[in-house]
Amino acid sequence: MSLTHLQSFVAVAEEGHVGRAARRLHLSQPPLSRHILALEDELGTRLFERTSRGMRLLPAGEAFLCHARRILAEVDAAVLAVRGLGADRTDH
């Protein structure tokens, strides 16, 4: 699992559509589709139902979505927390 996979998952979950999510991520469809497949494979669970119109979240996907968002938000928070402590003071 990678942060990229999580970002891909959230984008597809929100768009309900691999094509649109790919445009939003500045990526082509195949890699994005592979991200989702890899994630599902790694988790051992399908996250989306494939319809002829796009992708709809399954219950496992909805559960995972909350966690994925929290993780990505925490990453942003981590970056922000460190910016501003740039000086290499040893702080004793």
Added chain:
Amino acid sequence: MSLTHLQSFVAVAEEGHVGRAARRLHLSQPPLSRHILALEDELGTRLFERTSRGMRLLPAGEAFLCHARRILAEVDAAVLAVRGLGADRTDH
């Protein structure tokens, strides 16, 4: 930034030593050292003080460590949350 980099950072922070952390991660020193350097480069901040005995966390590193641990814990939680919802029930 990648989850691998975060795992590497936590290991080095806990061991205070790239060599020991590398053994713990079943990795050789150079890639691990590069993970830390890449992280510092991406964050624009030094996270460790290099001593002749090893690596000691700087204030920015200590701040980042909390976040890194939380992120990794959340990843584990996300995986556990999905395991057990394996059946593709549509749940309405």
Added chain:
DNA sequence: ATGTGTTACGAGCCACGTAACAATT
């Protein structure tokens, strides 16, 4: 000289994009 982290460099893997495919409407 021993032990630390880092840089050079070559090889293998990974992930992208284009193109072709499968399937539904």
Added chain:
DNA sequence: AATTGTTACGTGGCTCGTAACACAT
């Protein structure tokens, strides 16, 4: 036929490990 997601396949880049390095003790 048009629109969806997926698979094939080749190329570029990334990342590993070995070896060589720089520095301190």
